[in-house]
Amino acid sequence: KAGVTQTPRYLIKTRGQQVTLSCSPISGHRSVSWYQQTPGQGLQFLFEYFSETQRNKGNFPGRFSGRQFSNSRSEMNVSTLELGDSALYLCASSKGGTATNEKLFFGSGTQLSVL
Amino acid sequence: ILNVEQSPQSLHVQEGDSTNFTCSFPSSNFYALHWYRWETAKSPEALFVMTLNGDEKKKGRISATLNTKEGYSYLYIKGSQPEDSATYLCAFLAQAGTALIFGKGTTLSVSS
Numbered sequence: 001k002a003g004v005t006q007t008p009r010y011l012i013k014t015r016g017q018q019v020t021l022s023c024s025p026i027s028g029h030r031s032v033s034w035y036q037q038t039p040g041q042g043l044q045f046l047f048e049y050f051s052e053t054q055r056n057k058g059n060f061p062g063r064f065s066g067r068q069f070s071n072s073r074s075e076m077n078v079s080t081l082e083l084g085d086s087a088l089y090l091c092a093s094s095k096g097g098t099a100t101n102e103k104l105f106f107g108s109g110t111q112l113s114v115l
Numbered sequence: 116i117l118n119v120e121q122s123p124q125s126l127h128v129q130e131g132d133s134t135n136f137t138c139s140f141p142s143s144n145f146y147a148l149h150w151y152r153w154e155t156a157k158s159p160e161a162l163f164v165m166t167l168n169g170d171e172k173k174k175g176r177i178s179a180t181l182n183t184k185e186g187y188s189y190l191y192i193k194g195s196q197p198e199d200s201a202t203y204l205c206a207f208l209a210q211a212g213t214a215l216i217f218g219k220g221t222t223l224s225v226s227s
Contacts, residue, residue, distance in 0.1 A: 003158075004158070012148070015224060033167060033215070040219075041219065042119075042204070042217045042218055042219035043159075043204065043206075043217040043218060044217075045214045045215065045216060045217070048214065049179050053124075055212065056212075056213060056214045082213070089217070090158070090159070092159075097212075098208055098211065098212055098213060098214065099211050099212045100211070101146075101147050101164050103161035103164050103168050104151075104159075104215070105159060105161075106158040106159045106160070107156075107158060108158050109158070
């Protein structure tokens with residue numbers, strides 16, 4: 001059974017650019033959550049999508065957006081990149097998401113560097 | 116803003132030592148508490164999902180307890196091995212359908 005796949009693994013962008021990250025969940029999983037990890041910080045919740053609908057959103061500016069497709073794949077977009085957006089972005093999937101008591105399955109992450 | 120605290124931030128033990136970490140969370144609302152292990156260069160991997168006050172879970176040499184009334188969970192590792200070296204994350208869910216909030220983690224280093 002394939003795990004959670006995130007692409008790309010590494011990304012280098014410059015300030016002001018925009019970036020799109022992709023996450024393919026485990027087959028059958030309808031919930032995808034996104035997290036940002038920066039040095040010294042825990043996993044900061046960005047948003048959760050379930051069946052193409054945003055279920056929850058974390059405390060991030062509107063430059064951070066996402067969507068989910070009918071096949072449950074999800075994309076996260078960051079516009080007008082800032083230096084502080086440099087981070088590891090992780091996605092996680094589960095069948096029912098936080099509406100249930102299921103564990104999350106994480107991808108390997110996308111390491112974004114903003115220069 | 117919900118606050119999940121983990122302590123200690125890091126610790127270093129010798130092979131064979133037993134150790135434990137703490138995760139503190141708000142006790143007002145509780146739905147679930149997750150524990151994950153995150154090894155370097157790998158993805159976080161679930162250890163336990165705990166839902167009931169007094170819950171005790173065990174997986175090999177690792178076990179966890181939960182006290183929802185006072186808002187804490189302990190993770191125990193018996194006879195630490197070098198392969199236990201990782202960051203251990205707890206995550207709190209106050210209500211079903213809300214966001215899973217992670218602590219900053221406890222980084223364990225085990226020397227042989």
